[in-house]
Amino acid sequence: MKVIIDGKDVELQEQKTILKVAEEIGIEIPTLCHHDGLSSYGSCRLCIVEITNNGNTEIDTACTRSVEDGMEIKTATERLTEERKLIAELLLAQAPESEKLKASLSKLGVQESRFEAREDSDCIVCGRCVRACKEEVGAGAITFVGRGYKTKVDTPFSINSDVCIGCTACAEVCPTGAITVEDEEAMRYIRYFNTELELAECAECGKYINPKRMIEKLKKEDFAYYPEENFELCEACRRNKEMNKFADKFLEAK
Amino acid sequence: MKSLVELKELKEKVQIDLEKTEKKILVCGGTGCVSSGCKEVQEALSSELAANDLEDEYKIVETGCHGFCEKGPLVIVYPEEVFYCKVSPEDTKELVEEQLLKEEVVEKLLYQDPVSKESISSYRDIAFYSAQQQTALANCGHIDPEDIEEYIATGGYEALGKAVTEMEAQEVIDEVKEAGLRGRGGGGFPTGLKWQFTRDAENDTKYIICNADEGDPGAFMDRSILEGDPHKVLEGMIIAGYAIGADKGYIYVRAEYPLAVKRLKKAISQARERGLLGENLFGTDFDFDLHIKAGAGAFVCGEETALIASIEGKRGMPQSRPPYPSQEGLWGKPTNVNNVETYSNISTIITNGADEFSSVGTEDSKGTKVFALAGKINNTGLVEVPMGITMKEIIYDIGGGIPNDKEFKAVQIGGPSGGCLPEEKLDLPIDYDSLTDAGAMMGSGGLVVMDEGTCMVDIARFFLDFTVSESCGKCTPCSEGTQRMLEILERITQGKGKEEDLDELENLGKTITDTSLCGLGKTASNPVLSTLNYFRDEYEAHVNDRTCPAGACKPLIEYHVTDDCSGCTKCVDECPADVISGEKKEKHAIDRTECTKCGVCIDVCPFDAIIKK
Structure with missing residues (x-):
């Protein structure tokens, strides 16, 4: 399979997305909703490229579109740059306070938005959190609610989730920092989703560690190589325990 | 159904039965007529028949939409085929006594031509109908949609029998390709090609989907077909199933169309009873069955990938294409998605052949298209016209022009996805490509006409x-x-x-x-x-200039009394905001600070002395 990206000839053996191929040959295409560890989604539209094949030119997103033989792909035409800027300003107006978002969009030369700021939250509905929770964690605690520009991510009925395990993956992948996690004493609060979880205490030192629900879920998963009791320990105590085990074995062998 | 011969025998038997009851009264039961009161008319007719001992002689048949919604409730009396419009329950006594007993036409209930003022007794002679050419709608308003035998009597399911017993699957696809049928849901993709892609996709399991999620404001084509002739849609879907190698299909229909859902359910169960759905259709090894999925009313679910997500029980959100549903569709399997009207054209293509179908239309858009006429037009209703007809013919010849002597301004074609075309585009022959070039699109077929008063x-x-x-x-x-x-x-x-x-x-x-x-x-x-x-x-x-030339945007207009005011005080009495003052025979005045710009004064003024500017 042969394609041309920004004038460079590329030969491929296997199917890949345009984004992946561009990355491999050192062409950077801006992204926001894309995350290497999650499925392709194509919602932010920042990674648009111009594709010409069989005489037709179209615009599509590099993160969702697989390369096809004969494609000629342009990643930074004047039209694309202008449209990306407009999209970036639409995004920025949704999360005007987000420093994280500002930092990513500044690469596109966008510092401020021509559109009136929307103050309700910093969520840009990119769906990374939804995908992480469903695909990677397997909890499916959050999803999209509402339609159009009023769409937001939430738990069902916007109440304390009974399936969230408090793993914080959602906050980890959020590109705007809209989701925050706070541990206070024996509780973990994910206030953005009106959710709170009880934290377990380390079986050795009593320090608060992961949420109880997360530990229960992890125990049910197949971690044959991992001793179950380790889930109940904090990182320091776990390390101590493993070191002691290792030392015992070492001394025994001697 | 074991064979095509068996179907043809049944058809002959049903035709003879139907001829015995040639005395019948068709009452249009389309949604337009339901809202103008056809149910009450039907009840009144029943009691009038009973009162005159005619209930055994005349059969009342509730049909699907006959098309002329503007003039509903519609009643057609057979065998004379007299077409009555705007029938009220009070009219039924006279109708039964005059038409049925004395065999005399009830003049006042006939359609009157707006120009010649002539009363017309056969709908075929009314311009609204005579300029049409019906394929998808051919049976709508003429048969009882809840009786499979009436459909069979029109030759129904013969195309299916012919396809599965006499044609190879590839031949069916070739016929559809040759006919030049393009998707009637709006996109206009060649149907035969879509079928070919789905057939060529390698997989043991494939699906057929009928997109009946019609959601454009002002559009009611698919609804009328489903309500008026559901078996035709079913037949098209089963043929598609045979052609692409699918044994299961889904009809995704809006839950807001309860009558369509009810009739589809009935049609599916009747088709199952007759062995037209199920296993070994026409004695072959072809199996096919259908299921209904009621949509919850999201417009976006008319988009095929969102529709598929919705059937799978997910939130109705679209996905990037490719992969197209013909490659990876429902449950990841190759799936053919067509719209209601597209499937309604299939049996005609198989029965009459591609050549006859493609003899109608333009170079790249073949056949006919159903449009729903709405807005500022005299004849609101459902029409089917050959591709290539001009917008002017639809609006003026069939639609009867603009009411109240107002000027035509624009026509919105294709609903919220379409565009507004001005007067200079009225001579444009309608086909997929010409409309797209003009900045509009065929869409599913909604036509909303606007007059000079529309901004x-x-x-x-x-x-x-x-x-x-x-x-x-x-x-x-x-x-x-x-x-x-x-x-x-x-x-x-x-x-x-x-x-x-x-x-x-x-x-x-x-x-x-x-x-x-x-x-x-x-x-x-x-x-x-x-x-x-x-x-x-x-x-x-x-x-x-901060003005609205059409006088429609309230914040930009003011009401003024002109010197034509004779001081009749009519507006003073009628103004709901009580802001018009003035004595008899003196020019009145409007307190514009309190005026709500409701327009009542303009409507009631006998001298046109109140204007917006």
Whole structure:
């Protein structure tokens, strides 16, 4: 399979997305909703490229579109740059306070938005959190609610989730920092989703560690190589325990 | 059904039975007539028949939509085939006594030609019908949609029998390809080619889907076909199943169409009873069955990938294509998705052949197209016309022109995804490509006519408002961009527009069209871009002069009393806000600070002495 990206000839053996191929040959295409560890989604539209094949030119997103033989792909035409800027300003107006978002969009030369700021939250509905929770964690605690520009991510009925395990993956992948996690004493609060979880205490030192629900879920998963009791320990105590085990074995062998 | 011979024998038997009851009264039971009171008319007719001992002689048949919704409730008396319109329950006594007993036509219930003032007793002679050419609608309004035998009597299911017993699957596809049928849901993709892709996709399991999620404001084509002739849709789907190698199909129909759902359910169960759905159809090894999935009313679910997600029980959100449903569709299997009207054309193509089908239409758009006429037009209703007909013929010859002697201004074709065409485009022969070139699109077939009193900025705002609230919220340009366009349009219609707003609208519109994920977003800007193109002066008047030339945007107009006022006090009495003052025989005055601009004074003034400016 042969394609041309920004004038460079590329030969491929296997199917890949345009984004992946561009990355491999050192062409950077801006992204926001894309995350290497999650499925392709194509919602932010920042990674648009111009594709010409069989005489037709179209615009599509590099993160969702697989390369096809004969494609000629342009990643930074004047039209694309202008449209990306407009999209970036639409995004920025949704999360005007987000420093994280500002930092990513500044690469596109966008510092401020021509559109009136929307103050309700910093969520840009990119769906990374939804995908992480469903695909990677397997909890499916959050999803999209509402339609159009009023769409937001939430738990069902916007109440304390009974399936969230408090793993914080959602906050980890959020590109705007809209989701925050706070541990206070024996509780973990994910206030953005009106959710709170009880934290377990380390079986050795009593320090608060992961949420109880997360530990229960992890125990049910197949971690044959991992001793179950380790889930109940904090990182320091776990390390101590493993070191002691290792030392015992070492001394025994001697 | 074991064989085609068995079906033909049944057809002959049913035809003989139907001829025995040639005395019948057809009452249109389409949604338009239901809302104008056909149920009450039907009940009154029943009791009148009983009162005159005619109930055994005449059979009342509730049909699907006959098309002429404007004149409903419609009643047709057979064998004379007298067409009565605007029938009320009170009229039924006279109708039964005169028409049925004395065999004399009830003149006052006949359609009157608006120009010649002549009463017309056969619907075939009415311009609304005579200029039409019906394929998809051929049986609508003529048969009882809840009786499979009536469909069989018209030759129904013979195309299916012919396809599965006499044709190879590939031959069926070739016939559809040759006919030149293109998708009637709006996109206009060649149907045969779509079938071929799905057939060629390698997989043991494939599906057929009928998209009956008609959601455009002002469109009721698919609804009328489903309500009026559900078996025709079923037959088209089963043939498609045979052609592509699928044994299961889904009809995704809006839950807001309860009558369509009811009739589909009935049609499916009747087809199962007759062995037209199920295993070993016509004695072959072809099995096919159908299921109904009721949609919850999201416009975006008319987009095929969102529709599939919805059937799978997920939130109705579109996905990027490719992969197309023909490669990876329902449950990841190759799936053929066509719209109701597309399937309704299939049996005709198989029965009459591709040549006859493609003899109608233009070079690249073959056959006929159903349109729903709505808005400022005399003959609101459902029509089917050959491709290539001009908009002028539809609006004036069939639609009867604009009511109240008003001037035509524009026609919105294709609903919220389509565009507004001005008078100079009325001679355009209608086909998929000419409409797209003109900045509109065929869409599913909604035609909303607008007169001089319609503000084009406001109409663009109206359609965009619809799209904004129906956007699924997934991609940025559609969910955010359309809302920003709407904010600008609202500003303009309130008289707060800025000079740079028009360029910004164009800019946003183009980017949304270029970069949105699905068809909804890609076409959302069409109403704005087309009105900006054809009616830019109206936009400029709003922004630069703070006036609405059509007099529709309330914040931009004021009511004035002219010197024509004779001082009759009619407006003084009728004004709901009580802001008009004046003595008899003296010119009246409006207190504009309190005026709510409701327009009652204009309506009641016998001297046209109140104007908006």
